[in-house]
Amino acid sequence: MRNKPPYALASVDHALQLAALLQQEGPLRVTDAADRLGVAVSTAHRLLAMLVYRDFAEQGPDRRYGPGKILRPAEASAAPITLLREACGAPLRWLVEQTRESANVVVPAQAEVRFIATVESPQVLRVGDRVGRSLPAHRASGGKAILAALPPDQVTALYEDSDEVDLRRLHRELGLVRKRGFAINDQLTETGLTAIGVVVRDAVGGPLAGVSIALPTARFDRDLLPAWVHALATAARRIEAAMADRR
Known part of the structure; x- marks a missing residue:
């Protein structure tokens, strides 16, 4: 059983949460990411930029961010x-x-x-x-x-x-x-x-x-x-x- 460590780094935690969201739910706007994480839009933008740099995310022509090549595509769920x-x-x-x-x-x-x-x-x-x-x-x-x-x-x-x-x-x-x-x-x-x-x-x-x-x-x-x-x-x-x- 794993609990959140007392020394958890918020920036790392946010980046991991964001990577999971991209993998499981698909394309997000910067404002969507900020809302889901409860952070400022500027913070969400920096997190996404780092994920793009490390190939965990990609930005599409519509300026939304989707999962990068490192993230294994997850099985789709039909649930809303x-x-x-x-x-x-x-x-x-x-x-x-x-x-x-x-x-x-x-x-x-x-x-x-x-x-x-x-x-x-x-x-x-x-x-x-x-x-x-x-x-x-x-x-x-x-x-x-x-x-x-x-x-x-x-x-x-x-x-x-x-x-x-x-x-x-x-x-x-x-x-x-x-x-x-x-x-x-x-x-x-x-x-x-x-x-x-x-x-x-x-x-x-x-x-x-x-x-x-x-x-x-x-x-x-x-x-x-x-x-x-x-x-x-x-x-x-x-x-x-x-x-x-x-x-």
């Missing part, structure tokens, strides 16, 4: 990321207030899920910001919640050529997720980290995203699981309602 990020802010903050653990929203991208929003726990020992990271969907709690909401044949199509996934075992696990209404990632993606996730559905009932809480495994308590799942389900419904209001 900008709308989701706006819709999930208040529900995530509420979820952290209820659980006192870090809360995340992920979107599907083929066989992965991508973190698009995080609100960190107020506790000293906590799971840090995951925005920009991608994880295998069949291991992450939010990813498993999304997969469980898909028709089984779509799950099979995603993994039938994979040597790393036991499809029979995965289908059994996803059946259990559907029955319970939540998924657990018990140190499958990171030692010392446990996460619980539920699905966020779109207007026609399909899986749009996953919302989860992540906590140090040492703090996981099965007696608290019903309350955590109830809070997650409530947050998911609030995100769905906020998305409906924005359409």
Whole structure:
């Protein structure tokens, strides 16, 4: 489990965040970058200029900046990321207030899920910001919640050529997720980290995203699981309602 170091350099952190944004979301204007990072436009311009110099970014003819040749293109997500990020802010903050653990929203991208929003726990020992990271969907709690909401044949199509996934075992696990209404990632993606996730559905009932809480495994308590799942389900419904209001 990794937390933000106390000696973190803000300029380095901003540059890394900006590189992740370019890779995951595509072209940005300088003003967009400044807004997303919470910095001055002049600062965003200097950061982008350095990324261009090191081939992490390229400026197009429309003066927007996109990912450079060093950044591996990420799998595209069909989720409306900008709308989701706006819709999930208040529900995530509420979820952290209820659980006192870090809360995340992920979107599907083929066989992965991508973190698009995080609100960190107020506790000293906590799971840090995951925005920009991608994880295998069949291991992450939010990813498993999304997969469980898909028709089984779509799950099979995603993994039938994979040597790393036991499809029979995965289908059994996803059946259990559907029955319970939540998924657990018990140190499958990171030692010392446990996460619980539920699905966020779109207007026609399909899986749009996953919302989860992540906590140090040492703090996981099965007696608290019903309350955590109830809070997650409530947050998911609030995100769905906020998305409906924005359409």
